[in-house]
Amino acid sequence: MTPALLARLRAAQAAKQPVALLTRLSDGHQCLWPEDACPGALAEAAQAALREDAARTVALDGEPWFVHPHNPPLRLIVVGAVHIAQALVPMALPLGFAVTVIDPRRAWATAERFPGIALRHDWPDEAMAALAPDSRTAVVTLTHDPKLDDPALDVALRSPCFYIGALGSRRTHAKRVARLREMGHGEAAIARIHAPVGLAIEAVTAPEIALSILAELVAVRRGAALAARAAPAAEQAA
Amino acid sequence: MSESTEDVLGTAAQWLAEGETVAIATVVETWGSSPRPPGSRLAVTASGRLAGSVSGGCIEGAVAEAARETMRTGAPQLLDFGISDERAWEVGLACGGRLTVFVEKLA
Incomplete structure (x- = not known):
């Protein structure tokens, strides 16, 4: 995780914005939903993870992604x-x-x-x-x-x-x-x-x-x- | 996870600001009786500081050991712990669960 992404994630938490951190487990590539453009299937998984307040792993084009919801308190x-x-x-x-x-x-x-x-x-x-x-x-x-x-x-x-x-x-x-x-x-x-x-x-x-x-x-x-x-x-x- | 008020990310950011080398380990999948759910985090520094958890204390040592390599190389790792893995006995995951932990450098 880059320090810049960590700062954005913490800013979203401070602003009580629900966000999901998406991580491609093969190489650690990350994006923050909904701030970053994420492929449709990941966006859906992010919404579901936030709704259920539960992290999950999903496959996109055969690659596992970790979908980590960060809901406000x-x-x-x-x-x-x-x-x-x-x-x-x-x-x-x-x-x-x-x-x-x-x-x-x-x-x-x-x-x-x-x-x-x-x-x-x-x-x-x-x-x-x-x-x-x-x-x-x-x-x-x-x-x-x-x-x-x-x-x-x-x-x-x-x-x-x-x-x-x-x-x-x-x-x-x-x-x-x-x-x-x-x-x-x-x-x-x-x-x-x-x-x-x-x-x-x-x-x-x-x-x-x-x-x-x-x-x-x-x-x-x-x-x-x-x-x-x-x-x-x-x-x-x- | 929002239900955790243990601000592991905040601690990691603080350590980074202090000039520490930091890695973050996150539980990404669990099977059977694992004490911490997916999303649980452990932050570690090259100097040996620890915050948060990825298990009930069984595998933190092994995760911190693996994190040293990630902090050195910058390459993330996906670690598998469980009864199907002989490392489970080594690291003492006596609860019989199985879990996968993603380790990344904060850089």
Whole structure:
């Protein structure tokens, strides 16, 4: 790899642009998709690798090429700059999440409590709309406060985000489900919410709860069987 | 891979800026139980610094050894490790997996 190509790859990563590094394994010849002109079959392989976030080797004219996707980081949007968020945010970083914390209560969402983390003080619906959650985004609400959590969940449920988790007991969630129904969300949409948030590991402390939430995030992202459980709404009905 | 926050490329760029000779090894294919997926990277310098990984520690030594040659000649290499290869025992890939690693000089 030339230093110039390394610099371009790192610039794309810094700009959060999805790119794929294509390497001809016979001689190390490389190009960067989509910046460089690449043969059609390689472009298709690059798109597939980025979509699936998985590297692969493909043959082009009998020559093996390594297709190495470099997606921007996964995103985690945390609503509520609360104590659990202070445990959750630093633990999410080494797992590869770019984190944004939303809380209009300025006393909570401070740089002192969340050093180096992107903070938003606008109302959760506006902040969420601006952040535009995509299929590589997870949303976790932690405020317990319907006037903060609900608008965020409203936007999350209308987005393709891969994970939605909401802190609160089953009782709290039952009331939340009723409010979300009134807002026009159907059962299938509401069943996307993981609540109570996190894997059931009897977590007590803030770091333990953060661990259970992040373990559930990983399980959902990797398609682990333990992430598939009865929909919260169905549990309530039972 | 985006899920790795281990910034191996950033470390490699830093080493290059410090005047080191650097090679990058990348897992390109795996079969069976390999601990690191395709795209996993190991950066090595001629002076012996290491960052990242291409296995659970089983073959890093052998990869670093091969990388010395690539750093000397500038020619990339495609290395095959696995139980079908007697080197697997030499380098201790006891997990029974098989993988291919591409080694290139940063130049």
